Amino acid sequence: MNSQRNVVVTGMGLVTPAGRGLADAWNGVLAGKAAAAVDEQLAAAGTPVTIACRVPAYDADAEIGRGAKRRLDRFTHLGVIAAREAVAHAGLGDPDAEDPERIVATDPDRVGILLGSGIGGAETWAEEYPRFLDKGPSRASPMFVPKMLSNTAAGTVAIRTGARGVNMTVNTACAAGASAIHVARDLIRSGVADVVLAGGVEAGITALSISAFAQMGALSRNPDPAAASRPFDVDRDGFVMGEGAGVLVLESEEHARRRGATAYAVVAGAGASADAFHATAPPEDGGGAVLAIRRAVEDAGIDPASIGHLNAHGTSTPLNDAAEARALRAVFDDHTDRMVVTSTKGVTGHLLGAAGAVEAIFAIQAMREGLVPPTANLTNQDPDIALDVVTGEPRTVELDAVLSTSMGFGGQNAALVLTRA
Known part of the structure; x- marks a missing residue:
């Protein structure tokens, strides 16, 4: 093998x-x-x-x-x-x-x-x-x-x-x-x-x-x-x-x-984890998501700082969005400030079991076109969510590697790192 x-x-x-x-x-x-x-x-x-x-x-x-x-x-x-x-x-x-x-x-x-x-x-x-x-x-x-x-x-x-x-x-x-x-x-x-x-x-x-x-x-x-x-x-x-x-x-x-x-x-990296915490709520620190993202980045074997965009799970629920932001900061530290973030669920709603695949495709499209979609309806960003989230209009950005994250009830987390072919 x-x-x-x-x-x-x-x-x-x-x-x-x-x-x-x-x-x-x-x-x-x-x-x-x-x-x-x-x-x-x-x-x-x-x-x-x-x-x-x-x-x-x-x-x-x-x-x-x-x-x-x-x-x-x-x-x-x-x-x-x-x-x-x-x-x-x-x-x-x-x-x-x-x-x-x-x-x-x-x-x-x-x-x-x-x-x-x-x-x-x-x-x-x-x-x-x-x-x-x-x-x-x-x-x-x-x-x-x-x-x-x-x-x-x-x-x-x-x-x-x-x-x-x-x-x-x-x-x-x-x-x-x-x-x-x-x-x-x-x-x-x-x-x-x-x-x-x-x-x-x-x-x-x-x-x-x-x-x-x-x-x-x-x-x-x-x-x-x-x-x-x-x-x-x-x-x-x-x-x-x-x-x-x-x-x-x-x-x-x-x-x-x-x-x-x-x-x-290229599907360069993939990571998975369990929160082992609660049937429907994530831990406040996003600990399970941290593991999945770290495992995906390690699996990809790339410099974490090369990841320029996240298509976030971003469900629009108070607990998930805050926990995901903390998880991202825990993995990428100061590079988080240079990562362009969006949640396409502002447009599509939450597609449940289809969400991770649909959003991986959107992440690939963002990388191919150098264009990150805006997060619909984001008019007053939560001050506790310290992310560079795209709003209003798409943002032009050069991308060589992107990340897509997904979290499910039961505490199951998945992260994908996609790179240029």
């Missing part, structure tokens, strides 16, 4: 509230306009919070195939759409074929799928359990189990692409997308796979989940959707639920070179 072989990103696919597709989603976060809106389904259900960040409307049957709406949960739809774009972006399929997402540019037996999801088929649970209670056991849907299983998105992507390598689903809650990239990178380094489609997917906006998060005190109660998600702001009061998917094509640098693929970034 060559544990030091470079793993590069050769394709990216996005479905987010900021926009669908890599270009539109990136332009959406650069614009810095919140995607949150009053959700009609939540309002009709009378939930305590009715604000959410939905992805642009789509027709599952038209885009994925007849019966997709009935046979597949919404989170699987989003995963398939993002994976399709990533496969095309990486040049793995044949764009002129009847099924262009089918992998033909390399041996599909050596292509893995590794997706993260915190909840899985939330809409299926929300629809089917009331029907079971009302109609009885004989009316339970035979599609319930395959639709709701959190591994269905990864399995469906494999079915559609023909990828027969390692196929796994990672659940570290809101760190799941980043964790999937970490594990996928290591699978390629180990020689188990040449290529892995890795990322995260989530579609958890249901009346039940929103009500539960609201009862926990995790969601913003701001009545203005446009101003509700406000990472690092002194008036932040919780996150806004979002949905989406981000899929990256990872492959060994040697394999990418052999097939003439373009490398957009």
